[in-house]
Amino acid sequence: MTSAYAVFPYDPASWPDGLRRIARPGVLERWGAVDRSPHAPRLVAVPDGGGDGDGHGWAAAALVTARPGTAYVKIVDAVGDVPAAAGAVVSYAGERGLVQVVWEGWTVSAEDAVASGFAPLRPPLTREGPGAGGPGAGYVRWLVAEDVAEPAYYRQSTDFTCAAVTALVARAQAGAERWESLDRAAELTLWRDATNFPACEPVGLGVAVRRRWPTASVEVFLDTDEPVLLDHLSGSEREWRAVLQQASRADARRTGVPVDGRRLSLAEVREAVGRRERQVLLLVSLTTMQGFDVPHWVLCHGVVPGAVVLEDPWCNAAAGESWVDAHLLPVPDASLDAMSLLGEDRVRGAVLIGPG
Template sequence: MTTITDARLDDELRATLGETRAARWASPRAPYSPRIDVAHRDGGPVAAALTSRRGATAAVKIVDVWWRDEADTAAAAALVDEIVARAEAAGDAAVKWEVPFGQELPSFAVERGFAPFAAPHPSAPGTLGSRGYVRWLLDVPHDEAPYYAQTTLYTCGAVSGLLAAEAAGEAGFGAADASRDVPVDGRPAPSLADRDLELAFWRRASNYPAIEPVGLGVVMRETLPADVPVEVFLDHDGPVLIESYSGFERDFRVELQAESLRQGEATGVPVHRTRIAIEEIARRVAGGDLALLLIDEAPMHGETGPHWVLAHAAGEGVIVIEDPWISSDEGETWVDSHELPIAHADLDRMVAWGEAGYRGVVFVGRR
């Protein structure tokens, strides 16, 4: 077996894969550690596997597995066994498998415990072309969360909040499926009603364009029934997410945040100014709470930016999130962003924003 760690296809493997499949394998994935493992026999490739993984996460994704013919199925299965073994040695919580529409998961994958994810709500392009499967390596008992990918650069907070509402047992994305056009090939198509919901939530919570923790907590309170608790932790006394603004651009956002704080007090949303530990977030999420987390994207994507994700399960040293962002230009799909486990130490680095490193968390209870 040989390994091509930079995932550049050599001419022999490219020709063997065929033009269409080789184009998928050659898609740029540089931020996400692409790796190609190849099994050879008699001087030529008989099986190959392409994997990728986000930085600072506890999962690896099998992008594709190829084998020459039926006689080489065992070689392909051995490559998958090697991928799983490496993941276990690295302390990963899960191995995922992405299967494009038109292909099927091989039977040896089912025999090795790969189980299907529920289909995502179709939205951004990365949700439309593939099915997903997972083999959990750590014991994190939980119900699978719903998934929807943000359709704009700025609606991560709105999407995370709506996914939290859906996970909490309330209406969310997909409630108006009748408005969805289904193409003749049967593949899912985005719902205009879902996108309207995404944008309407953002308008209500926005600090233009970001959503700050108190404002998100207020709109979650407005969205959920009174018996579903909402609670905010933000270890910063002043306005947040305005570091790059001055003059009027800063002043009107400060005023909006002051209004959100007033609304929170009026509607009974507790705002704690103490820093909550990752271990406490894990304890509460494992106990059934949902946690909306303000993170810095840099550990996962190599680029700094404020971003909201939803934590919905925890166990064995990891917290499982739904990330509404898909880097589809770098080969990601919803399989990367859905049911994504992250180790406590890595999440501790992520859930901190700006030079002050403040931590914003919105807890939502379940019925």
């Protein structure tokens, strides 16, 4: 591993000469094909022995990006001396206190990635549908002590089925659902049972999980008695969805799903997930990670020092993301605490699932 590196701006309109000398045109074309600016793109370069440090004489380089508010960095590609580039990114990440480096498998071989200390990720279950493309392989290197079981990655096939997907992935990881049964029919069927049209609110989701897996332990945390996820609606459009949420609470009482009216703390999330007793479906806003305030369900399934590990069933291909960004995603406790307070009243919604 090398620690000698320099960081340069990402500017597809004016690639540094040092990069052009070591990168194939097709690679640079892919790097500049999308607007990566929401995810802080930059070039980590390794100067060669004759370089003067101003962008000339590069031995290696990597394009790196990351979602805001997270604790990882992603290597999109490495060119030139690939092991040197990977080592430079690992040093870059470590010096910034990040916990993970991931690597998209566009051009790197599995042998080269493993030789650089990276482990192969499980292939995603879905490679079709909007935004579900990306590299066929990915790799991860943890920079902290970790004991995180890796689920398979499944990308939601619509813009509104995140809750259903997180529940299905949670149950598959727990052994209550076969991975091969996760498909669009299963996703939409569970969404139909949980939806408040089109979003899934916490109580309705908890009830749907209980109906789908009646032997599972299900508990809902929601620190308000008022309807949620309706701030953008008014009049009759808000009113009939509020009625449905009241019906969900009645269903919860009837089916024995407890609804705790206090705010679930991040310490409790860490404790539940860290002991592997329960998985946590957590409602978050995408403002920090994606730049738009949309409620979204993620699965909290692991913990590492300083961060909670998520499965996010959605990725933003328009900003250069792929499934590699959304899989085994570490989010610092403080960031997750802030992004999981939603709406004008800043409420937190969660569904905890455990063995029966």
